Amino acid sequence: MLSKITPCLWFDDQGEAAANFYVSIFKDSKITDVSYYPESGHEIHRGREGKVLMVVFELEGQSFTALNGGPHFKFTEAISFQIECENQEEVDYYWEKLGEGGPVEAQQCGWVKDKFGLSWQVVPKRMIEMLNDPDKAKFQRAFEAMMQMKKLDIGELEKAFNGK
Known part of the structure; x- marks a missing residue:
C-alpha cells in the first residue's frame, strides 16, 4: 500500500476490467494484486468461489482497490x-x-x-x-x-x- 488512504471503487463484477482499462491509460501504472472469492462466507458475500474479489492497482503513484461487490451500489458524480x-x-x-x-x-x-x-x-x-x-x-x-x-x-x- 502506497498511501494511508486508498480509494476503494465498488463494481458489480467489472473490477478487473476497470483496473486493466485505467492501467492502460495512465503511464506510470500497474496492477499490484488480485484476490479471489473463497468458498467460505458465500452466504454473506454471494461471490462465486474463484471469481475475482479485489484488484489492487496504482495510477501515477496513487493506490486504488477495485472491489467486485455486486450490483448494490453505483457511482455518482458526488465522487x-x-x-x-x-x-x-x-x-x-x-x-x-x-x-x-x-x-x-x-x-x-x-x-x-x-x-x-x-x-x-x-x-x-x-x-x-x-x-x-x-x-x-x-x-x-x-x-x-x-x-x-x-x-x-x-x-x-x-x-x-x-x-x-
Missing part, C-alpha cells in the same frame, strides 16, 4: 477523480481515453464519465491558475467560458480570461 493536465495535448489524451464508451451526455465543464460510470475531471493546470487569480473579472470570464464547454480548451479559456 470524481481530478486529473491535472500540463497542456492541451494531455487534456485531449485523457478526455478521449477515459470517455471511450462512456455516456456523452455526462460530459460538461471538463467532466467526463467513463464506461464503468466513474466521473473524471480533466483539468488543465492553467485553468486552476485562472480560477485562483486575484483579478475577479478575469476569473469570472474564464469561469463563464468553462461553463459553456464540454472538454476544456486552454486557448479559448485564455482568450476569455484576457478579455478577448
